[in-house]
Amino acid sequence: MKSEQKQEVKQAVLEYIQSHNGVTYVEVEKIFARMGYDWQDNYEMRLPGHDNIVLWSGWSPEAFQIVGDLMHEKAIEPNQTSIFVYLADGKALPFPIAKKIFQYKKPRWLPIVFNAWREDEC
Known part of the structure; x- marks a missing residue:
């Protein structure tokens, strides 16, 4: 994907997340x-430091990088959510749910959603 195309997709994702919770x-x-972005592949996003907590799968590394860049730039933030949010969207991963952040022996799915970054008030 050309840099300009990637930037357009990244901007569209950001604008959508900023206008939807x-x-x-x-x-x-x-x-x-x-x-028209070709995002499908066999890669998984895992929670850093927790090899058996899967966040999502079926994307290309470049697609995951778009979301990762937005998080790194503090434009969006991930939040844990219920499996029912994904079931309402018609798609879920075929793993047991990770109920807590833990070093599981087998893969678990941690359902997350994205929201616009907000600074926590102290």
């Missing part, structure tokens, strides 16, 4: 599809 990976996939 609790955006799922499924909703981001719909943005990718609408923009």
Whole structure:
């Protein structure tokens, strides 16, 4: 993907998340599809430091990088959510749910949504 195209997709994802609360990976996939972005592949995003906590799968490394860049830039933030949010979107991962952050022996799914970054008030 050309740098300019990637930037357009990244901007579209950011604008969608800024105007909607609790955006799922499924909703981001719909943005990718609408923009003609080839995001599908066999990679998984795992929680850093927790090899058996899967956040999402079926994307390319470049697609995960778009979301990762937005988090790194503090434009969006991930928040844990209920599996029912994903079931409402019609898609879920085939793993047991990670009920807490823990070093599991087998893969678990930690459902998350994205929201616009907000500074916590102290």
